[in-house]
Amino acid sequence: MVENRPFATFVSHFVLILGVAIVAFPIWITFVAATHDGVRITQVPLPLLPGDQLFANLESAFFTGVGNAREQSVGMMLFNSLVMALMIAGGKIAISLLSAFAIVYFRFPFRMGFFWMIFITLMLPVEVRILPTFAVVANLGMLNSYWGLSIPLIASATATFMFRQVFLTVPDELLEAARIDGAGPLKFFRDILLPLSRTNIAALFVILFIYGWNQYLWPLLVTTDKSMYTVVMGIKQMLEAAEESPEWHLIMLTTLLAMLPPVLVVVVMQKMFVKGLTETEK
Amino acid sequence: MARVELNGVRKTYPNGFQAIHGIDVNIADGEFIVLVGPSGCGKSTLLRMVAGLETVTDGEISIGERVVNQLEPADRDIAMVFQNYALYPHMTVYNNMAYGLRNRGTPKDEIEKRVRKAADILELSEDQLARKPRQLSGGQRQRVAMGRAIVREPEVFLFDEPLSNLDAKLRVQMRLEIKRLQRSLGTTSIYVTHDQVEAMTMADRLVVMNGGRAEQIGTPMEVYERPATVFVAGFIGSPAMNFLEGRAEGGKVVVNGAAGLAAPADIPDGPVLVGLRPEHLAVVDGGAAMLELAAEAVEPLGADTLVHGRLGDGQLVTIRLSGTPTFGEGDRIALAAEAANLHFFDPETGRRI
Numbered sequence: 001m002v003e004n005r006p007f008a009t010f011v012s013h014f015v016l017i018l019g020v021a022i023v024a025f026p027i028w029i030t031f032v033a034a035t036h037d038g039v040r041i042t043q044v045p046l047p048l049l050p051g052d053q054l055f056a057n058l059e060s061a062f063f064t065g066v067g068n069a070r071e072q073s074v075g076m077m078l079f080n081s082l083v084m085a086l087m088i089a090g091g092k093i094a095i096s097l098l099s100a101f102a103i104v105y106f107r108f109p110f111r112m113g114f115f116w117m118i119f120i121t122l123m124l125p126v127e128v129r130i131l132p133t134f135a136v137v138a139n140l141g142m143l144n145s146y147w148g149l150s151i152p153l154i155a156s157a158t159a160t161f162m163f164r165q166v167f168l169t170v171p172d173e174l175l176e177a178a179r180i181d182g183a184g185p186l187k188f189f190r191d192i193l194l195p196l197s198r199t200n201i202a203a204l205f206v207i208l209f210i211y212g213w214n215q216y217l218w219p220l221l222v223t224t225d226k227s228m229y230t231v232v233m234g235i236k237q238m239l240e241a242a243e244e245s246p247e248w249h250l251i252m253l254t255t256l257l258a259m260l261p262p263v264l265v266v267v268v269m270q271k272m273f274v275k276g277l278t279e280t281e282k
Numbered sequence: 283m284a285r286v287e288l289n290g291v292r293k294t295y296p297n298g299f300q301a302i303h304g305i306d307v308n309i310a311d312g313e314f315i316v317l318v319g320p321s322g323c324g325k326s327t328l329l330r331m332v333a334g335l336e337t338v339t340d341g342e343i344s345i346g347e348r349v350v351n352q353l354e355p356a357d358r359d360i361a362m363v364f365q366n367y368a369l370y371p372h373m374t375v376y377n378n379m380a381y382g383l384r385n386r387g388t389p390k391d392e393i394e395k396r397v398r399k400a401a402d403i404l405e406l407s408e409d410q411l412a413r414k415p416r417q418l419s420g421g422q423r424q425r426v427a428m429g430r431a432i433v434r435e436p437e438v439f440l441f442d443e444p445l446s447n448l449d450a451k452l453r454v455q456m457r458l459e460i461k462r463l464q465r466s467l468g469t470t471s472i473y474v475t476h477d478q479v480e481a482m483t484m485a486d487r488l489v490v491m492n493g494g495r496a497e498q499i500g501t502p503m504e505v506y507e508r509p510a511t512v513f514v515a516g517f518i519g520s521p522a523m524n525f526l527e528g529r530a531e532g533g534k535v536v537v538n539g540a541a542g543l544a545a546p547a548d549i550p551d552g553p554v555l556v557g558l559r560p561e562h563l564a565v566v567d568g569g570a571a572m573l574e575l576a577a578e579a580v581e582p583l584g585a586d587t588l589v590h591g592r593l594g595d596g597q598l599v600t601i602r603l604s605g606t607p608t609f610g611e612g613d614r615i616a617l618a619a620e621a622a623n624l625h626f627f628d629p630e631t632g633r634r635i
């Protein structure tokens with residue numbers, strides 16, 4: 001809109017700023033809490049300005065651990081989360097690219113049957129099939145492993161659909177030109193489809209990384225060994241300290257650390273992310 | 283360099299639609315063949331069958347004595363230029379041209395040499411070689427598409443309406459360039475177009491197609507001077523040929539409202555269709571008149587003038603005169619044509635008599 005009405009401008013800005021404040025305030029409190037020591041944080045009123053304990057807190061979070069997750073340093077949890085999120089995002093993208101490629105470019109028997117089978121898995125997220133999935137993972141001996149954490153989350157109908165749409169926008173002539181140029185199916189996939197889907201892959205990576213990073217229920221089930229805890233479930237474990245009261249300052253610090261990687265991924269890949277979701281021209 | 287032979291080629295699409303109903307063409311080495319016809323007549327289908335992008339339902343296609351029906355496009359030794367160019371958008375111009383050669387395992391320095399040579403021929407600068415296709419104009423993209431075909435040094439070039447996305451002026455220029463290039467390379471070429479000017483100017487021989495059949499195969503002048511069917515007669519030439527309904531009686535053809543026309547002696551009695559090209563009708567003195575036309579519209583085109591009018595019985599006729607006419611709309615004019623420029627067709631079969 002190119003209107004120029006001061007009052008409307010004021011109101012819209014006011015509403016937007018209010019919205020930002022509502023979202024940002026809890027994060028600010030988290031940050032403030034992470035910079036005070038354990039005593040100050042339990043006193044009323046809650047501090048609203050940062051204290052000077054950030055580095056001390058960082059040290060104890062990384063080297064002593066917190067609450068029920070005592071022997072487990074936050075650093076290790078972050079690492080576990082990172083590995084899990086990367087495996088899930090990477091695995092989902094790889095599998096979806098290949099299945100979309102098969103569905104769009106090959107005429108095999110029961111093609112539509114397979115297409116609908118993939119479609120139906122949309123209705124079966126992990127939470128729905130959690131017991132059978134757990135049984136399978138347990139029987140395969142994948143409890144307390146990165147494989148167990150990520151493989152059951154990898155199949156993805158959504159990503160397959162997205163890549164299918166992307167591939168459908170690639171003009172047939174490109175395939176034909178590639179055939180004349182002597183590119184077989186895999187070469188065509190690698191040399192032409194992959195580069196053309198680059199931005200879409202990046203966009204999907206952002207979404208799937210965050211999806212993987214934020215997994216809670218599944219890691220809770222398959223990890224009993226503290227060395228395999230992920231940070232999101234680790235936070236929950238920290239609350240369940242046996243005798244002492246929760247160490248809020250450290251928990252808040254961990255929360256803050258857990259929020260960082262997704263933010264980083266979004267910030268770094270923002271440009272490609274937007275392009276991948278909006279760009280249609282091939 | 284190679285001959286291309288199509289023997290009884292048919293195509294039925296999986297949905298049961300028969301797009302090509304048996305076509306035989308023998309294309310000589312180095313010949314420039316143009317497939318021309320109205321939209322949907324099967325030109326692209328036929329070309330794509332030669333390229334190997336469509337399967338051949340029936341018949342045989344051979345390139346350089348080798349039957350290629352079962353071969354992959356890459357193994358047929360052809361290169362194709364697409365209507366929308368089909369350049370790889372993420373590769374530089376250089377890589378677009380080099381891609382096919384790399385896939386064939388051509389040595390690097392050989393690729394470099396060929397791409398440079400093609401760029402030279404097509405006047406693509408060093409700077410343009412490093413750009414992506416989207417950073418080029420339509421005409422330049424067209425050149426790159428040509429370049430990609432040239433570097434392969436194929437036996438046969440296939441073109442599917444390569445100029446139809448260009449503006450009129452560029453089209454004329456590229457038309458000349460493609461023709462010149464083909465002459466100098468001497469590569470057998472099959473060129474699809476629905477533009478009859480392109481067809482007439484570029485072709486060594488034309489294949490005029492209609493509804494999946496080859497109506498006539500011949501040099502542009504043969505097709506123009508002796509069209510084999512009513513369809514070809516009406517399709518080639520602009521403005522289109524006039525057709526008058528008449529009757530043959532005892533070696534003469536009588537058209538309503540016109541004097542008897544001299545006809546080939548062996549013409550059987552019965553209805554005939556007389557074809558007269560607009561440019562072959564001339565204004566004459568009353569005595570020599572074959573037709574009398576009531577002029578209804580006069581369209582000056584500069585060098586020529588088109589006159590649309592009606593015969594006595596209402597049949598429409600268009601004529602093309604050079605210069606500015608001395609008469610105006612509403613006048614009656616007397617017309618005649620040389621006997622050699624009259625075409626007679628059987629109205630039943632549409633074939634030339």
Ligand SMILES: Nc1ncnc2c1ncn2[C@@H]1O[C@H](COP(=O)(O)OP(=O)(O)OP(=O)(O)O)[C@@H](O)[C@H]1O
Pocket residue numbers: 295296297299301319320321322323324325326327328476
């Ligand atoms: N994949 C297909 N399946 C079924 N019918 C098809 C298919 N492709 C083309 N056709 C039909 O075959 C006929 C010939 O198509 P083709 O593309 O060869 O026409 P064309 O002569 O190239 O026309 P244009 O000048 O419009 O490009 C058309 O009637 C078209 O509808």
Ligand SMILES: [Mg+2]
Pocket residue numbers: 325326327
């Ligand atoms: Mg076509």
